[in-house]
Each structure stands twice: as C-alpha cells, then as structure tokens.
Amino acid sequence: MNAIAFGALRDSHVTLSHGGGGKAMADLIETVFLPAFGPSSGEDQARLTADALCEPGARLALTTDSFVVTPLEFPGGDIGKLAVCGTVNDLAVGGARPLWLSAAFILEEGCEIALLQRVVASMAREAALAGVRIVTGDTKVVGRGSADGLFVTTSGVGVIPAGRDLAAARIRPGDVVLVNGVLGDHGAAILAARGDLALSTDLVSDCQGLGHLMETVLAAAPGTRAARDATRGGLAAALNEMALAAGCGIEISEEALPLRPEVRGVCEILGLDPLYLANEGTLVLFVPEAEAEAALTAMRSRPEGQGAAIIGRAVAASEGGAHTARVQMVTSFGGRRIVDRLVGEQLPRIC
Structure with missing residues (x-):
C-alpha cells in the first residue's frame, strides 16, 4: 500500500480524516488492508519479478476496471469479489496468466468499517x-452522498506465453461458439437483491474467476481463436463485438442456450431479454470445429465449466439473412431473430 501503517483503528465508520494522509489513514490501512493483502514496503510502487517475464516471446497484458455495483453485497458475491474476478477474467480471456493486481478504493464518509473489512477479506480470498497477488493500492475518502458507499478500481498484469494469440479478428466461418455455463444469473441476482420489485428468488451471481478454466481449455484446444467474458450487455454484446472485429456473422440456437427457469421467469415478468443480462463468470469461446468437443470436455472437467454448452457457430457475413445482421438467433419456432446491441442498458450499476 502507499503508506506505512501504525496504530489501531477504533472507528466504526469511515470519516474524512481517514483519507487525509495522517494517523487515521494509517490506522485504516493497518487494520483493514494490510492483514488481508500483506505487508507494505512503504514505497509508492510495487516492484515485481517473475520467471514468466523472462521467457522468450512472452508478452505483458494489462487491464483496468472500476466497479460501482449496487448493492455492495449480493447473493454469490460482493463488490470486492467482483473486482478481483472481473480483472482476472479480462486478462484470462486474452490468453494471459494473471499475476498481479492493484486496488484503489473510493470510500464514502459514513461507510461501515465492518463492511469494508468484509469486502477486503473477500478480495483476498x-x-x-486465482493465484494472483494484490501488490499495491490507494485509498481516498469523499463526502457523504458522493460515492454510494464504496467504489473499487482494480488493474491487473499478466503474462501471455509465447505462441499464444487469442483475438476476435482470428475467428473464421465454421468456428464453434461455446459458453461455460448458464447465462444471466448475475444480472437477475442483482436485480432481485435490490428489492425494488419485491422479487423473491434463490438466484446467486455467477461471479467467479476464469483463469484456471482458460488454461485448461487452451491445453485441450490449442487452436482456440478467441474468448470474451460476457459482462455488461451480456452474451449479445460480447457476440456483436466479436462479430464486428472478425468481419463475419454469428448464428446461435435459442434451444441451445443454457438458462435457468428462474432467470427466464424474471425476464418474462419484467420484460427483459436474458441475452442482454450481465454475467460475471461466463466465458464465450470460439474454437475450430475440429477442437470443439475437446474444448467442451475440458470445460466440463472444471467446476467453472460444469454447465458448458455449444450454442452456435461463426458464419460468412452473408449467410442466413441480411448482410447487416451480424448476430442472429435461430428461435425455438424455427424462425430467425436479429440479436443486436442495446442502445442503452437494461440494468445499470450491475458491476
């Protein structure tokens, strides 16, 4: 962390003095952050070494993300778990092996220290x-009403081994589309947890790290073309982004989509589309047809991939309908539906 800590925290809630750089801030760091993340060198940066950096042809991968979910704690996770998993997953889907994270906290005056401790402990777990270390960070405090309790920003560094090249531009017609599990659980769980609509469900977020799953899949299907985690905008957004980058079309099957009945029910009641619901532990993978079964078996061998399924394929841009419709779904009735990007957002503040 950025300050050498001492003393003991006696406050039950965050105050503006905890962001002032003095003893109160040092007490907060010593009591909340250092026990979870490890000792501080007292320097303003982490100094990192790893054997993987010395491998010929290896490349660094860097990603960053901010998390503003509400509520801060929800079935299946919290903002801390979300921050670590989201950043690890952004590295993993690019073929990187995640190694290090930084974590910056924007704390609102009045935030409960006990809540902050739970979030930090969740991040450490x-x-x-995921096999990564949180090696540096920062803390700022803002006045009441300025941050909705707690915001977290994480950055991650990983190493892409030599010879590994995952990119949506590599997708080719005929490639098979797979997902590692059920869709829409995170968005539906967050919506129910907010309590605004008096929904009662047993849904929990799918929030989970995907680094180990990606390594297993890449070992079994080394020809894997590309991968994405279907977060904001859900499966539909991920597929549209990849189709655009690849310059091809994508065709998915409605009957092949793994959806829980509870998610379907929530969507029917509220007029939502599960294709656009956010996920926080869902991997979308494109592999050559010859490696599809190997990739599917590898996914199902891991806890994160027990519900893996083949849901479609990449096609030439002119196949199956209008040239401008990059992503289409074959419906249960045998018709075709264009799956476009949303103009806005179905459900804000979900990650």
Whole structure:
C-alpha cells in the first residue's frame, strides 16, 4: 500500500480524516488492508519479478476496471469479489496468466468499517483462488452522498506465453461458439437483491474467476481463436463485438442456450431479454470445429465449466439473412431473430 501503517483503528465508520494522509489513514490501512493483502514496503510502487517475464516471446497484458455495483453485497458475491474476478477474467480471456493486481478504493464518509473489512477479506480470498497477488493500492475518502458507499478500481498484469494469440479478428466461418455455463444469473441476482420489485428468488451471481478454466481449455484446444467474458450487455454484446472485429456473422440456437427457469421467469415478468443480462463468470469461446468437443470436455472437467454448452457457430457475413445482421438467433419456432446491441442498458450499476 502507499503508506506505512501504525496504530489501531477504533472507528466504526469511515470519516474524512481517514483519507487525509495522517494517523487515521494509517490506522485504516493497518487494520483493514494490510492483514488481508500483506505487508507494505512503504514505497509508492510495487516492484515485481517473475520467471514468466523472462521467457522468450512472452508478452505483458494489462487491464483496468472500476466497479460501482449496487448493492455492495449480493447473493454469490460482493463488490470486492467482483473486482478481483472481473480483472482476472479480462486478462484470462486474452490468453494471459494473471499475476498481479492493484486496488484503489473510493470510500464514502459514513461507510461501515465492518463492511469494508468484509469486502477486503473477500478480495483476498478470490485473489488466492486465482493465484494472483494484490501488490499495491490507494485509498481516498469523499463526502457523504458522493460515492454510494464504496467504489473499487482494480488493474491487473499478466503474462501471455509465447505462441499464444487469442483475438476476435482470428475467428473464421465454421468456428464453434461455446459458453461455460448458464447465462444471466448475475444480472437477475442483482436485480432481485435490490428489492425494488419485491422479487423473491434463490438466484446467486455467477461471479467467479476464469483463469484456471482458460488454461485448461487452451491445453485441450490449442487452436482456440478467441474468448470474451460476457459482462455488461451480456452474451449479445460480447457476440456483436466479436462479430464486428472478425468481419463475419454469428448464428446461435435459442434451444441451445443454457438458462435457468428462474432467470427466464424474471425476464418474462419484467420484460427483459436474458441475452442482454450481465454475467460475471461466463466465458464465450470460439474454437475450430475440429477442437470443439475437446474444448467442451475440458470445460466440463472444471467446476467453472460444469454447465458448458455449444450454442452456435461463426458464419460468412452473408449467410442466413441480411448482410447487416451480424448476430442472429435461430428461435425455438424455427424462425430467425436479429440479436443486436442495446442502445442503452437494461440494468445499470450491475458491476
């Protein structure tokens, strides 16, 4: 962390003094952050070494993301777990092996210290599961009403091994589309947890790290073309982004989509489309047809991929309908539906 800590925190809520750079801030860091993330060198930067950096042809991958979810704690996770998993997953879907994270916290005056401790402990657990270290960070405090309790920004660094090249531009017609599990759980769970609509469900977020799953898949299907995690905008957004980058079309099957009945029910009640619901542990993968079964088996061998399914294929841009319709779904009735990007957002503040 950025300050050498001392003393002991006695406050139950965050105050503006905890962001002032003095003893109160040092007490907060010593009591909340250092026990979870490890000792501080007292320097303003982390100094990193790893054998993977010395491998010929290896490349660094860097990503950053901010998290503003509400509520801060929800079934299946919290903002801390979300921050670690989201950043790890952004590295993993590019073929990188995640190694290090930074974490910056914007705390609102009045935030409960106990809540902050739970979030930080959650981050430490997820980092350990993912095999990454949180090596540096920062804390700022803003006045009441300025940050909705707690915002978290994480950046991640990983290493892409030599010879590994995942990119949507590599997708070719005939490639098979796979997902590692059910769709829409995160968005539906967040919506229910907000309590605004008196929905009662047993849904939990799919929030999980995908780094180990990606390594397993890449070992079994080394020809894998590209991968994305279907977060904001859901499966529809991920497929549209990849189709645009590849310059091809994508055709998916409605009957092949893995959806829980509860998610379908929430969407029917509220007029939402599950294709656009956010996910926080869902991998969308494109592999050559010859490696599809190997990739599917590899996914199902991991806990994160128990619900893996083949949902479609890449096609030439002119196949199956209008040239401008890059993503289409074959419906349960045998018709075709254009799956376009949303203009706005179905559900804000979900990650």
